[in-house]
Amino acid sequence: MSAQWVAPALQTWLASHAQSLHSSSEFADALLPQLTQAGLTHIGVPTEWGGAGGEARHAVEALSQVAEHSLTAAFVLWAQRAFIDYLCVSDNPVAREAWLPGLLSGHTAGATGLSNAMKFLSALEPLQVQEHTAPQGERRVSGRLPWVTNLRQPHFTVAAAVQAEQAGSPPLVVTLDSQATGVQRSQDLDLLGLCGSNTAAITLSDVVVPLHGVLAVNGPAFLKRARPMFLSLQCGMSVGLVRAALRAAEQVGSARDVLRPRIAHAWELLQGLQATLGEGLESGRFEADAAALFQVRLQLAALVQEAIQLELQGSGGRAYLRDQLPDFGRRLQESAFVPVVTPSLTQLQGELQRQAQVQAQAATGAAA
Numbered sequence: 001m002s003a004q005w006v007a008p009a010l011q012t013w014l015a016s017h018a019q020s021l022h023s024s025s026e027f028a029d030a031l032l033p034q035l036t037q038a039g040l041t042h043i044g045v046p047t048e049w050g051g052a053g054g055e056a057r058h059a060v061e062a063l064s065q066v067a068e069h070s071l072t073a074a075f076v077l078w079a080q081r082a083f084i085d086y087l088c089v090s091d092n093p094v095a096r097e098a099w100l101p102g103l104l105s106g107h108t109a110g111a112t113g114l115s116n117a118m119k120f121l122s123a124l125e126p127l128q129v130q131e132h133t134a135p136q137g138e139r140r141v142s143g144r145l146p147w148v149t150n151l152r153q154p155h156f157t158v159a160a161a162v163q164a165e166q167a168g169s170p171p172l173v174v175t176l177d178s179q180a181t182g183v184q185r186s187q188d189l190d191l192l193g194l195c196g197s198n199t200a201a202i203t204l205s206d207v208v209v210p211l212h213g214v215l216a217v218n219g220p221a222f223l224k225r226a227r228p229m230f231l232s233l234q235c236g237m238s239v240g241l242v243r244a245a246l247r248a249a250e251q252v253g254s255a256r257d258v259l260r261p262r263i264a265h266a267w268e269l270l271q272g273l274q275a276t277l278g279e280g281l282e283s284g285r286f287e288a289d290a291a292a293l294f295q296v297r298l299q300l301a302a303l304v305q306e307a308i309q310l311e312l313q314g315s316g317g318r319a320y321l322r323d324q325l326p327d328f329g330r331r332l333q334e335s336a337f338v339p340v341v342t343p344s345l346t347q348l349q350g351e352l353q354r355q356a357q358v359q360a361q362a363a364t365g366a367a368a
């Protein structure tokens with residue numbers, strides 16, 4: 001059995017607010033304080049930096065347990081905890097000292113606007129933020145991030161990868177204070193679900209980047225260090241959703257006993273994928289072998305769909321009666337988010353295909 005990282009009081013709060021967090025922004029601003037006050041942002045962060053210590057896989061497991069109750073809450077925790085990891089792997093101690101205390105406590109929301117950067121790293125799209133130098137030598141940036149989560153007001157900081165002004169220089173990774181001149185947040189996006197996640201667009205207009213706003217001057221190297229935790233935490237969202245759906249599916253009556261072998265097999269697959277995820281994260285293997293992590297995420301996404309179908313088939317027509325099974329409809333919509341969270345399943349499949357082609361060409365060249 002995994003350790004229980006989510007205290008009973010938080011479990012109760014999440015269970016009672018899950019539908020509201022999914023369908024409205026009513027409790028959006030209350031969510032992050034609930035997660036941080038429960039100590040979930042401290043898990044796996046070195047004690048010398050104010051964290052609770054432990055291993056990275058513990059942080060992933062804690063997020064998985066949150067996702068069992070609410071994918072919206074897990075999505076917000078993913079953003080906050082991934083941002084904290086950016087600071088942990090940053091080469092700039094000034095940035096860590098400036099931002100980490102507020103992020104751990106939840107006084108500052110961490111908006112991980114690096115989805116575009118992760119796609120850039122895999123050559124999937126160009127960077128959407130550009131650097132330009134002011135006459136007085138200040139480093140400034142402009143651009144737009146069309147989809148960013150955890151933009152909780154009144155204070156958030158948003159990370160972005162920036163195309164360097166000087167030709168040939170690697171992209172930068174910066175973080176920008178919401179209160180800085182030129183940072184503009186849109187209204188919340190009109191989402192199908194996860195409406196309590198403070199998800200919006202950010203426009204950057206000639207924003208000054210101070211020294212403590214530079215997370216990395218060599219963006220690609222930084223992103224490769226940050227990617228394992230970024231994606232592993234995303235995998236945690238799928239793990240939690242699978243668990244919740246399979247537990248609901250286990251409540252099947254005798255008329256649907258035919259489903260029990262499939263449910264047992266799904267649990268076995270989940271256990272194996274969790275073991276692979278934990279081993280790859282702790283050993284550091286995923287930093288060098290991103291394809292292995294991509295495969296885990298793809299397999300977990302497929303397992304989410306299987307688990308949701310098992311819950312539906314096990315529940316039968318009751319799944320369409322909100323007064324009997326109110327959580328099924330929410331989980332069904334939550335499952336629709338798993339394939340599209342960046343990098344999407346289509347993007348991951350495309351990157352794996354590209355890597356396979358490169359390897360095949362290399363093998364052909366070697367044989368020749």
